[in-house]
Every structure is written in structure tokens, then in C-alpha cells.
Amino acid sequence: MNRRKFLQLGSLSAPLLLTKKTMANGFDETIKPIVVSTWDSGMAVNEAAWKILSLNGRALDAVEAGARQIEDTINCCVGLGGYPDRDGIVTLDSCIMDEQSNCGAVAGIERIKHPVSVARMVMEKTPHVILVGAGAQQFALENGFTLESTTLSDDARKAYEGWLKKSEYKPVINIENKKQNGPFAPNFFDDGSVNHDTMGLVAMDSSSNLSGAVTTSGMAFKVHGRVGDSPIIGAGLFVDNEIGAATSSGLGEEVIRICGTHLVVEFMRQGYDPETACKKAVERIVKRNPEKAKTLQVGFLALNKKGQYGAYAIQKGFVFSVKTDKENRIYPSKYML
Numbered sequence: 001m002n003r004r005k006f007l008q009l010g011s012l013s014a015p016l017l018l019t020k021k022t023m024a025n026g027f028d029e030t031i032k033p034i035v036v037s038t039w040d041s042g043m044a045v046n047e048a049a050w051k052i053l054s055l056n057g058r059a060l061d062a063v064e065a066g067a068r069q070i071e072d073t074i075n076c077c078v079g080l081g082g083y084p085d086r087d088g089i090v091t092l093d094s095c096i097m098d099e100q101s102n103c104g105a106v107a108g109i110e111r112i113k114h115p116v117s118v119a120r121m122v123m124e125k126t127p128h129v130i131l132v133g134a135g136a137q138q139f140a141l142e143n144g145f146t147l148e149s150t151t152l153s154d155d156a157r158k159a160y161e162g163w164l165k166k167s168e169y170k171p172v173i174n175i176e177n178k179k180q181n182g183p184f185a186p187n188f189f190d191d192g193s194v195n196h197d198t199m200g201l202v203a204m205d206s207s208s209n210l211s212g213a214v215t216t217s218g219m220a221f222k223v224h225g226r227v228g229d230s231p232i233i234g235a236g237l238f239v240d241n242e243i244g245a246a247t248s249s250g251l252g253e254e255v256i257r258i259c260g261t262h263l264v265v266e267f268m269r270q271g272y273d274p275e276t277a278c279k280k281a282v283e284r285i286v287k288r289n290p291e292k293a294k295t296l297q298v299g300f301l302a303l304n305k306k307g308q309y310g311a312y313a314i315q316k317g318f319v320f321s322v323k324t325d326k327e328n329r330i331y332p333s334k335y336m337l
């Protein structure tokens, strides 16, 4: 073979070699659009997001639509149907982040049905990132949102009345163990089913842009004024359009302490796949206090730029929902303890 022929062959075979390379999770190509969300309630949320993603819409619009879907669901622990704080007041936290690292959030907002849309307005209409409490509500009202009633949903009222009997301040989140948590543990229904108070979702659109949103009523029976991880950028949600995005559910205080979702994205930047990145963040929490970790739950969910996804939790019970044009299903998360 002369040199010229060798070079010609080389230039032909190089792309072939590249396309044959298979990625870590077996995906040969980037999967997009895609939306992944926390919990099984994420199935309906993903449907709402998919209406936008499947029409080549923007991931930002999709995650907002997904979050609005669950905020609209009556008797759901997310949104105004959620469980109140220890004073009987429902306060909501939410944030949103787009592919350019624009972000907005509201914390402790009362009587507003769609905190995620207020968060988006904070992002788009103000030079700020977070508005809280009365100021967030005032901003919402000035921007066309209406004040909703203070009446608790039936589920929330029952749970609150039950909790009042002991008024025990004991953060218990998402550990699927009614025996351990007692009859008035947040989110457990008489039929044994569990309702979760936080929805986090991240999506990649057909232009490969990532966005995410979180919406929650926060920890049930919390101290009035308490803010969890959900509206904190880098804790409950982080998006880096070069690398990937992550969201969390569980005991927010533990997630805040390690800047959880930012950490997950940084692990993905170092080359870890989404599940391993989530696992490493969980390890960070558990290592800090292994005894305490036995009593609490945190789960991370991540998506990278190739459309690979993965989750990891401290305890058994965390699940997540995935929607692409090839699949639409709920996966159990792996867990550590």
C-alpha cells in the first residue's frame, strides 16, 4: 500500500471507528428530547413536559409545564394541597434554571397556585434570583397571579390534625416505613400509599439544551419560615448546559449542607455517569454522620448531555420517572443503606 492510499483509507475509517464507540450505558447516540422527574407522580409531570418537548419546544417551557401540572393536582403534597407548617400554614418553595444559567426562585410563598411560574418571572423580570415570603407574594400579585384561599386540602387537614395531637417536631421525609415513622408521619395514607411533597424535574430538548425546575410545599409541619433545599440553586436543582443537570428530594437540610445538586453536576464534569455522580453525593452525606443518615432520606436524580440518567438515594424507596420517545416508565433508585 502506498502512502497516498494509506492516508485515503485512514480518512475513511476514522469516522467509522468513532461511530462504533459505544457509550457507558449502552446508548449509541444522544437520547433527546428527554425528561426525568422525581417519584412516580413524575409520570404525569413528564407527560405535561413531553407535550412541549415532542414539538421541539424549549426545555425551560417543558419543565415549567411539568411543575405546573403537579401544582394543579388537588390533594397532592406539592402545591397548595400540600401539608402545612406547624402553624397550619402552607408555604411553597420553587425554583427554575435554564441552559444559560439563568435562574429564579421563590421561598415560603403563601396562597399562590403556581410558584414555579413566579420563580420564572423572578428570573426573567428581575435582576434577582430569590424572593421570599411576603415579598414574593407581593411580586406575584403585581404580576397577575391571584390570591388563593387558605383552606387546607382534606388530606392536609387530616394529617395536620393528627400531627397536632403530639406536635412532635421530627423531620421525617420519604422513608417508606410507616411503622418507623408512626401513623401521622407526613405523606402516608391509610391505604399505605405514599404521597411526596416535592417534584424535581430536568429535561433536555431537541436542541440539546437543558433546564430544570423544582416545586414543593417543603417538609411537613416545619417551623414557619423554614426553607429547604428545593428553591436553592445548587442544592435542590442545578443545571450546567455543558455537562448536565440534577435535582433532589428528601431532607433539604442535608442537601443544602453539601450543595448537593451542584456537587452531582461537578462529579459528572469529572467524568462520572449520572448514577455514580448521585451515589458519590449520597456518600458525602452519609460519611458526615452515618448514624444520623440511617434515619433520613435524600435522593438525587441526574441527567447528562448524552441523555443518560441515573439516581441514587440513602434509603430504599426513592423512585423516578423517565420519558423519551422510546420509553415512559418509573425506575427504582439504587440506595446505600
Ligand code: SD4
Binding pocket: 173, 174, 196, 197, 198, 216, 217, 218, 219, 227, 228, 229, 230, 248, 249, 250, 251, 252, 253
Ligand atoms: C425539603 N427537599 O423541603 C424538600 C422535601 C422533599 O420529598 O423533597 N420531600 O426539604
